[in-house]
Amino acid sequence: MKEFTCIVCPKGCRIVVDDTGIRGAGCERGVEYVTKEMRTPVRMATSTVRLTGSSLPRLPVKTSAPIEKRMLMRAVKLLNDVTVTAPVKCGDVVLKDILGTGIDFVATKSACRL
Known part of the structure; x- marks a missing residue:
């Protein structure tokens, strides 16, 4: 038995x-959510990258779409080698096509130059 x-x-x-x-779902969307969660769980990844040329030391980023849970740690580890130079706008792509998924890491905050 699993609970969600x-x-x-x-x-x-x-x-x-x-x-x-499957019991307890108030609607068909709940059944669909649990079915997908059992087959291939996905999550949004959030983290930060180094930022130069700004008063901020780090820039917050997130995935542009949910990524498979099994790939999450490998995806975030890729950010260790990323440094972004200001100016950066919220929504700018920081790292493209993570692990061949077609999903990008994007900035979640704008950063101006010093």
Whole structure:
């Protein structure tokens, strides 16, 4: 038996999956969420990269889309070698095509030059 809390809507249904099936979903979207979560769980990755030419030492970044959970640590580790030079605008691509997924790391904050 596995338990999930659905995050698709604010209701937060408690969904149980066992030998008899999926129970507790308040809607079809909950069933779809749990089915995907059991097959291929995905998460947004957030981190920071080094930033030069600005008063900020680090620039916050996130993935442009959810990435498979199994790839998360490898993806974030790639950021260790990334240094960005100001100016940077929120939404600028910092690292393109992470691990061949087509997903990018993008800046989540703008940074001006000193």
